[in-house]
Amino acid sequence: MSEQVPPPPPPEVLVLGPPGIFRTKNYEKLFDDRFRVLKPWQSPVPLFQFLQTHAQNTRALVCGGGFKHLGSETLDRLPSLGVVVVTAAGLNHIDLQECRRRGIAVAYASTIFSPDVADLAVGLLIDVLRRITAGNRFVKSGIWPVKSVEGSYPLATKLSHKRVGIVGLGSIGQEVAKRLEAFDCKISYHSRSKKSSVSYQFYSDVRELAADCDILIICCALNDQTNHLITKEVLEALGKHGVIINIARGAIIDQKELVQFLQEGRIAGAGLDVLENEPYVPPELCELNNVVLSPHFAVYTEESFRDLCELVVGNLDAFFSNQPLLSPVLKE
Numbered sequence: 001m002s003e004q005v006p007p008p009p010p011p012e013v014l015v016l017g018p019p020g021i022f023r024t025k026n027y028e029k030l031f032d033d034r035f036r037v038l039k040p041w042q043s044p045v046p047l048f049q050f051l052q053t054h055a056q057n058t059r060a061l062v063c064g065g066g067f068k069h070l071g072s073e074t075l076d077r078l079p080s081l082g083v084v085v086v087t088a089a090g091l092n093h094i095d096l097q098e099c100r101r102r103g104i105a106v107a108y109a110s111t112i113f114s115p116d117v118a119d120l121a122v123g124l125l126i127d128v129l130r131r132i133t134a135g136n137r138f139v140k141s142g143i144w145p146v147k148s149v150e151g152s153y154p155l156a157t158k159l160s161h162k163r164v165g166i167v168g169l170g171s172i173g174q175e176v177a178k179r180l181e182a183f184d185c186k187i188s189y190h191s192r193s194k195k196s197s198v199s200y201q202f203y204s205d206v207r208e209l210a211a212d213c214d215i216l217i218i219c220c221a222l223n224d225q226t227n228h229l230i231t232k233e234v235l236e237a238l239g240k241h242g243v244i245i246n247i248a249r250g251a252i253i254d255q256k257e258l259v260q261f262l263q264e265g266r267i268a269g270a271g272l273d274v275l276e277n278e279p280y281v282p283p284e285l286c287e288l289n290n291v292v293l294s295p296h297f298a299v300y301t302e303e304s305f306r307d308l309c310e311l312v313v314g315n316l317d318a319f320f321s322n323q324p325l326l327s328p329v330l331k332e
Helices: 025-034 047-057 096-101 114-130 132-140 171-181 206-211 232-238 255-263 302-320
Strands: 012-016 036-038 060-063 083-086 105-107 163-167 186-190 215-218 243-246 269-272 291-293
Touching: 012 047, 025 302, 060 302, 083 302, 096 105, 114 132, 114 171, 114 215, 114 243, 114 269, 114 291, 163 171, 163 206, 171 186, 186 206, 206 232, 232 255, 255 269
Parallel strands: 012 036, 012 060, 060 083, 083 105, 163 186, 163 215, 215 243, 243 269, 269 291
Antiparallel strands: none
16 A cells, blocks of 8 residues: 655745734635745744745745835845735835846735725815814814804815816726716826826826816825925915825825925815825824824725735735736736
C-alpha cells in the first residue's frame, strides 16, 4: 500500500499594513483558511528583519492602506516577490514604476469603493449646506431651549439646482455626478482629458471650473500633477459662497490656504474626509461650524469590506493559479 502524499503547504502571503479588512474576524479567517498569512505587526522583531526571515518564500504581498510607502527599500528585501495586491483604490503609496521594472504585477481595489465614497461625498455636502452637524451641536449643547432657532440660528442652503464642479471624473467622480443629478444639479468637471462618454461641461483649467461653480468636489488621484492642485487662486475663484468637498487625498488641496480662507469667510464651508497630515487636524478647523470632518473613512462599510476581501482573495488565487489578475493596475 503506497503512502499518501501530504498536501502541499499553503502559499505564503505577506501582509503589510495591516489592511482594514482584518478588522472583521470572518474576513481574516477567509485568508487564514487559504494561505499562510505573515503578519509582521504581530511580531516583536523589526519589520526589515521580519522581511529578511521570510524573503525567499514570499511571492505575494498584500499592502494595506496603513503602510506608508512601498518602494525599492522594501522590494530589495523580497527578491521572490511576484505580485502586490493593494487594498486601496489610491496608489500614491506604491512605487508602480519600480514594481514594473522588477516584473512585479500589481492589483488594487479598483472600483470596489466608488459607490461608498460617492455616498459620503454627497453626505458631507448636504451636511455642510444644511448645517446638520452644527445643528446637532446646537441641540446637544442645551442652547435650543434657551434660544429659539428662528432669529438665532443661521439659515442653511439647499443643494438642489446648485452648480457642481467635480475634479477627477473617474469611477468615484462619475458616481458622485450620478447622485447629484437627482438633485437637479448642473454638473461640470475637470480631468486629464475630456470624456466622450458624458455630456457634462469639461474645463481644462481647474480655476475656471471653480469660478463657474457653487460647489467643488475633489475626486482625483494624488500624484505629482495633482499635489496642491487646489491653490489659493482656485479657492479665490470658488468665492465666498462656494463650498469644497474632499474625499480623495488631503494633499490635493493646499491645506494652509484652505484654513485661512475658511477662517476669513472667503469660502462658505468645507466637508473633508481627508487631510494633508493625517491624523493631525489643524485646530482652527475644529472651531468652525461651517466645516465638517470625518476620519478618512469613506470606504468603511461592511459591504465594501466584504467585497474588498473577496477581490483580494480572488487576485491571490489567480496569481497562485497562474491566471490573469481580477483587478490589475494597467500599464500607462
